[in-house]
Amino acid sequence: MKLNKVKGVGFSFVLLALLAAGCGAANQKMIDETQLSYRNVPLTDEKDVAPPPVEFTKAAPGTAQRFQRSYENAPPMIPHSVEGLLPITKDNNACLGCHLPSVAKSVGATPISPTHFKDFFAANKEKLQKFDGASKIHQGKDDIAPQRFNCSQCHAPQANVKPLVANKFKPEFRNPETKSKSTLLEQLNEGVQ
């Protein structure tokens, strides 16, 4: 008898729970298919699929304003126009024409980071300590580490657009100079010392 009673109570609980779940589903707000993507258009047709036109900065190299780094030792964004400079090919890397340490100063460009050169990767402690971006061994295109040759893989030109999703990330710069300068080599050296 007792057992039956308990069973009965259990059953009505399940029934109540099912009913409640059913009501919940009926009350749930339906999301229209036009709200399922960032485009806010029906997903089943190809109308309006092209994103709005984006205008990249037109300022020629030498006339642009550098951006603050996104976070400490982030790859700096390209502040100037890249018209005619891309794509980078095996035989033609226009970026090197201004950013190689041997020429950068004379055109007012930031020299390529010392971390981008071949011997950085092969460096022993002694070499690493002597290493600086302006050193004579970093003059030519052949000195660039192959994995750093395709500059635009990490450094991107910028356009003034309204982001679809706001970015709330706030970088912390332990040293204010890192807002506009890479200190990666120094930091790696700290580990070596």
Ligand code: HEC
């Ligand atoms: C004609 C010379 C020239 C060429 C070619 C050139 N740059 Fe620059 N670049 C500059 C100068 C000068 C600056 C500093 C901002 C300015 O004055 O426009 C700069 C700034 C930058 C910066 C920002 C550095 C910082 O400290 O914030 C990056 C990144 C960059 N260039 C990447 C590139 C890449 C990648 C290419 C090839 C697609 C390239 N540049 C081609 C001259 C050049």
Ligand code: HEC
């Ligand atoms: C694999 C990603 C990657 C590629 C490819 C790459 N960079 Fe960088 N670059 C970075 C990062 C990350 C930093 C900041 C940390 C550092 O110094 O390594 C940086 C830093 C720089 C800086 C700032 C140096 C300073 O002292 O503040 C310049 C200028 C630069 N890169 C130019 C270039 C050019 C020109 C090329 C192509 C020859 C290139 N980079 C290829 C990731 C990359």
